[in-house]
Every structure is written in structure tokens, then in C-alpha cells.
Amino acid sequence: MEFINESYINTLLENPKLNDPELQLELIEKARAAKGLSLEESAALLNISSPDLLETLFLTAREVKETIYGNRLVLFAPLYITNLCINNCLYCAFRRDNKELIRKTLTVDEVREETEFLVRQGHKRILLVAGEHPKKSSMEFIGEAISTIYDVHINGGNIRRVNINTAPLTIENFKTLKSFGIGTYQCFQETYHYKTYMHMHPDGPKRDYAWRLYAMDRALQAGIDDIGIGALFGLTDYKFETLALLNHAFNLDEKFGVGPHTISIPRLEPAFNAPVSHKPPFAVDDLSFKKLIAVIRLAVPYTGIILSTRERAELRRELFRLGVSQISAGSRTSPGAYKESQESIEEYEMEQFQLGDHRTLDEVVKDCCELGYMPSFCTACYRSSRTGDRFMELAKSGNIGKLCTPNALATFKEYVIDYASDETKKTAEKFLEREVAGLDGTLKTKTEKMIQRVNGGERDVFF
Ligand code: SAM
Ligand code: SF4
Numbered sequence: 217m218e219f220i221n222e223s224y225i226n227t228l229l230e231n232p233k234l235n236d237p238e239l240q241l242e243l244i245e246k247a248r249a250a251k252g253l254s255l256e257e258s259a260a261l262l263n264i265s266s267p268d269l270l271e272t273l274f275l276t277a278r279e280v281k282e283t284i285y286g287n288r289l290v291l292f293a294p295l296y297i298t299n300l301c302i303n304n305c306l307y308c309a310f311r312r313d314n315k316e317l318i319r320k321t322l323t324v325d326e327v328r329e330e331t332e333f334l335v336r337q338g339h340k341r342i343l344l345v346a347g348e349h350p351k352k353s354s355m356e357f358i359g360e361a362i363s364t365i366y367d368v369h370i371n372g373g374n375i376r377r378v379n380i381n382t383a384p385l386t387i388e389n390f391k392t393l394k395s396f397g398i399g400t401y402q403c404f405q406e407t408y409h410y411k412t413y414m415h416m417h418p419d420g421p422k423r424d425y426a427w428r429l430y431a432m433d434r435a436l437q438a439g440i441d442d443i444g445i446g447a448l449f450g451l452t453d454y455k456f457e458t459l460a461l462l463n464h465a466f467n468l469d470e471k472f473g474v475g476p477h478t479i480s481i482p483r484l485e486p487a488f489n490a491p492v493s494h495k496p497p498f499a500v501d502d503l504s505f506k507k508l509i510a511v512i513r514l515a516v517p518y519t520g521i522i523l524s525t526r527e528r529a530e531l532r533r534e535l536f537r538l539g540v541s542q543i544s545a546g547s548r549t550s551p552g553a554y555k556e557s558q559e560s561i562e563e564y565e566m567e568q569f570q571l572g573d574h575r576t577l578d579e580v581v582k583d584c585c586e587l588g589y590m591p592s593f594c595t596a597c598y599r600s601s602r603t604g605d606r607f608m609e610l611a612k613s614g615n616i617g618k619l620c621t622p623n624a625l626a627t628f629k630e631y632v633i634d635y636a637s638d639e640t641k642k643t644a645e646k647f648l649e650r651e652v653a654g655l656d657g658t659l660k661t662k663t664e665k666m667i668q669r670v671n672g673g674e675r676d677v678f679f
Contacts, residue, residue, distance in 0.1 A: 220464065222408075222410065225259075225460060228255065229259060229262075229263075229455055229456065229459070235263045236260075240264050240273075243257050244273055244514075247280065247515075248276050250280045250517040252514075252516055252517060255459055255462060258462055258511050261510075261514065273510050274537075276510075276514065277510035277537075281513055281537065281538065281539045285541050286590070288589070288624045289541065289543055289592060290520075291339070291542075291577065291592065292379070293337075293342060293343070293545065293546055293547055294342070294549065295327075295345065297353070297357070297551055298320070298322065298346050298349060299319055299321075299551055300352040301347030302421065303383075303421065304420050305406070306416050306493075307492045308487055308490050309488040309489060312420065321349075322361070326552055327360075327364045330552065331375060333555055335370050335373045336635075337578070338578075338593070338635030338636075339546075339593075340595055341375065341377045341399075342379070343380070343381055348382070348421060353382060353383070358382065362378050362380075366397065376599065376676070377399040377599075378397070378399060379401075379402060379444070380393070380398050380400075380401055381402040381404075383422065384431030385431070388438075390438030390440055391439065393438075394440050400442040402480065403445070404448060405445065405460075406447065406451060407451040408447065408456070408460030408464070409452040409453075409457070413425050433468070436468070436472045441474070441477075441604030442604060444477055444522070445461065445464055446482065447480075448483075449481060449508075450496030450500055451484065451492070451496070454500045454504050458508045461479060462512065465479065465519065473605055474605040475608070477520060477607070478519060478521070479519050479522070483505065484499075506535065510538045510539060518608060518611040518612060521539050521540045522541075522543070525543050525544055525545050532587075543580075545576075546575065578635070578636060578637050578640050581644065585640075585647040586643060590624055593624075593627035593631055594623040594627045596623045600679070602619075622659065622663040623666075625651060625663050626663070626669075629648060629670045630670050630675060633671070
């Protein structure tokens with residue numbers, strides 16, 4: 217039934233020939249060319265355990281990441297529209313049997329208020345998230361929420377890309393979703409390990425493993441170009457999960473000529489009344505987490521990697537270097553929480569999982585600059601129809617950076633002028649100066665002109 221071949225993945229993981237340091241070193245060298253790796257090759261790299269080889273793996277992932285993405289980091293915020301859910305996932309606070317969770321679905325006015333809060337912070341990208349519910353997360357409501365989000369304009373600031381993370385849909389409903397003007401459609405398999413999947417999802421529509429696994433096929437068939445896959449790390453062995461995730465990506469690429477736009481790698485966090493979340497059955501330690509990120513970066517060099525901001529600064533710096541290209545910032549994971557956080561109401565009883573990082577966008581931006589990463593608020597590709605295979609062609613030809621750098625710098629400048637605190641402004645202005653000074657030729661001239669337009673009061677400058 218499924219294309220995820222568990223026994224093949226297990227054979228790779230058990231093959232002693234793939235645990236050979238000489239082969240691993242050869243494969244790291246091969247990966248340096250940024251042409252990707254096969255499943256078998258990725259399995260060999262996941263087996264690396266010697267500190268020296270791990271260091272070489274990390275350095276190579278860093279090199280590939282820097283060649284393709286430079287030091288840009290795309291920022292976004294999630295917006296939860298409902299925490300009602302008919303599923304019972306053992307790891308999630310929104311699970312149906314969690315009778316103590318305060319349930320809430322936003323009204324259209326509340327969607328607007330939450331969006332206004334995010335726009336005032338300086339956000340340009342939202343990830344809309346919902347529990348699965350026939351009425352509370354219906355297509356009609358999602359459509360209304362998306363158009364409400366796009367309608368909010370405050371002093372030149374607005375949300376320019378709405379991505380969405382919801383339950384799998386039929387092809388018909390995916391077509392409707394596309395008509396709402398979404399960016400990326402995301403849905404995580406959670407675990408590709410069938411037996412674990414059946415244990416974690418005791419009932420509800422999500423119990424249908426294959427329906428979820430083929431969600432991306434249906435989304436692509438419906439014409440949604442940018443899709444995001446992911447796994448919830450901690451449910452099963454991380455090596456198995458990483459290979460299965462890559463297997464999924466390769467399969468989509470073979471079938472549709474374009475792989476996933478992004479891969480998400482959430483680690484299981486403690487969640488209210490979610491039995492599995494407090495003691496992950498296969499907790500992933502920091503070193504293994506770094507390794508799996510590096511292997512994904514080398515296996516699919518052109519796929520964005522998304523990370524939540526909860527990790528501590530030191531680890532985050534390394535994860536950015538190794539391949540992470542998008543992070544959430546200033547996040548809240550319950551419906552209505554942005555407004556409520558201003559009124560300091562206790563939100564834990566409504567949130568999906570516990571966040572370790574409660575810093576504002578402004579604080580994250582400053583931190584990124586200090587770490588040497590350029591916060592990007594760019595949404596140009598999707599609005600210039602550079603999606604799906606057109607995006608990948610540009611990325612693979614090495615030309616995407618020529619578009620990204622000026623767009624990232626111009627959108628960052630816009631952020632600094634309109635939203636940054638005085639302290640962040642100081643750090644960010646110096647950072648911007650250094651970044652522009654480091655460019656040359658037409659790229660520099662183009663960027664300077666775009667920044668001048670932003671300085672002159674123009675907003676949403678991109679090409
Ligand atoms: N309800 C839809 C679904 O399950 O696909 C979409 C929204 S769900 C809130 C989004 C994602 O949150 C899930 O796919 C899962 O990976 C993640 N998640 C759930 N519980 C989590 C936890 N305790 N820690 C970290 N991530 C979690
Ligand atoms: Fe519902 Fe999604 Fe949470 Fe599962 S992960 S309980 S489907 S919101």
C-alpha cells in the first residue's frame with residue numbers, strides 16, 4: 217500500500233557495510249558538491265559516531281548551507297485558529313480526550329485582532345494552524361480566516377504569505393485551499409513507522425496512515441506547488457524517521473518532478489494531558505539532532521528546513537549553521553494567545569505544547585544579528601510565481617541567491633525602520649551596513665537602490 221518501505225529502511229540501518237568510516241568520509245566529500253544523496257548514502261552518514269567524522273559532517277553541511285542559503289533566516293509566526301480536534305494523538309494537548317483543555321475557536325474578528333498583533337510586531341508570514349474538526353476547521357472557515365489575514369494593513373505592514381498546517385484534504389478541497397492564495401501546505405506524518413503510528417493515533421480520521429501519507433500527492437495533483445513535510449522527532453528511532461522522511465521527499469520528486477519545499481523537524485515537547493509527550497519514547501539528544509539536520513541538508517540541499525525557536529542560543533547557532541533556513545519567532549500555540557499575552561492571561565490550559573522560547577520577535581531579530589544571521593521577511597518568490605519546480609530550477613542553477621539577498625536585505629531594512637526597538641535598531645543597522653558592504657557588482661547596486669527606496673518610505677519592495 218505505502219511507498220515507505222520499512223523493511224528496506226531497516227535493512228539499510230542494519231547493514232554493517234554502511235557503518236564504515238572510510239565510506240562515510242567518501243560520502244561526505246561527495247555531498248560537498250550539493251547534488252544530494254541517496255537513501256543508502258544518507259543511512260551511512262546517520263551511522264557516523266566518531267567525533268572527528270561528525271565534525272567533518274557538520275563542517276560540510278555548513279559549507280553547503282552557506283553556499284545555497286548564505287546567512288539568511290526566514291522568520292514567521294504561527295496563528296492557531298482552533299484547538300478543537302476530533303483526533304486523539306497521544307502527544308498533543310488538543311487531543312479529544314483532554315477534557316481539561318479550555319477549547320476555543322477564533323471568531324473572524326479575533327482572527328483579525330491576532331493578525332493585527334502580528335503585523336504590529338513586524339511579521340510578514342503566518343503559518344495558520346488548526347485542530348481537525350468538521351465544523352470548527354471547515355474549508356469555509358479556513359477561507360474566511362485567510363482572507364481576513366490578508367486584508368489587515370497597518371501603516372504599510374501586512375501579512376504577505378499565509379502558509380497552512382492542517383489535516384489532509386481531498387483533491388477537491390485542496391483545489392479550494394489553493395484558491396484562497398496559500399503559500400505552503402504543510403502536514404507532518406508525525407511518524408512513518410506504521411506500528412508506532414497506529415499506537416500514537418488510537419482513533420479519529422488521523423488513524424488512517426495512508427490517507428495522511430498521500431496528502432502531498434493529492435495537494436500536488438490539486439495544483440498546490442509548495443508543500444511541506446515533517447516528522448515529530450521522539451516517537452520512534454530518529455535514524456529510521458530521518459530515512460523515511462527522505463524516502464518521502466525522493467518519492468515526491470520522482471513522481472511530480474519537484475520535492476517538498478520544506479521539511480519540518482519538531483522535537484516532541486511536553487504538552488498538557490498528553491501522555492506520551494512528557495517522556496518521549498525515543499527522545500532525540502542534541503548531538504543526534506544536529507546529525508540528522510546535517511544529513512537532511514546534504515541529502516536534499518535545496519529543501520528548506522524549519523525549526524521552532526525553543527532551542528537555547530548556543531544550540532540554535534549550530535543548527536542554523538548546519539542547515540536550518542526558517543524559524544518561528546514570538547510564537548504562541550493557542551488560539552487567541554497573542555492578544556491574551558498582552559493582557560497577561562494564563563494561556564497554558566489552551567496551548568498545544570509548552571514553548572521554551574517566549575521571546576518577542578524583536579528579541580529574536582537582535583539575537584539573529586548577533587549570531588551573524590540575517591533575518592529575512594521576504595515573500596517575493598511566491599508572489600512572483602517562483603514556486604514548485606520553477607523555484608527549484610532557480611535554486612539549483614545557483615541563481616536564487618541573487619534574488620534572495622537584495623529581497624532579504626530590503627525587507628529587513630523595512631522591519632528595522634518600522635518595528636525594531638532602539639536597542640535592536642543599533643545592532644541591526646550595523647549588521648545591515650556590513651552585509652551591504654560585503655556585496656559587489658550589480659548585486660550591490662541593486663540592493664542599495666532597493667534599500668534607498670525603503671528609506672524613502674516605499675514599502676514591500678521586492679523583485
Ligand atoms: N491537526 C493537524 C494535524 O495534526 O496535522 C494540524 C495541526 S497540529 C496542531 C500541527 C503539528 O503539531 C502536528 O503535526 C505535530 O507534529 C505537532 N505537535 C503536536 N503535539 C506536539 C508536541 N507535544 N510537541 C511538538 N509538536 C507537536
Ligand atoms: Fe488534533 Fe493535530 Fe493535535 Fe492530533 S496533532 S490532536 S490531529 S491538533
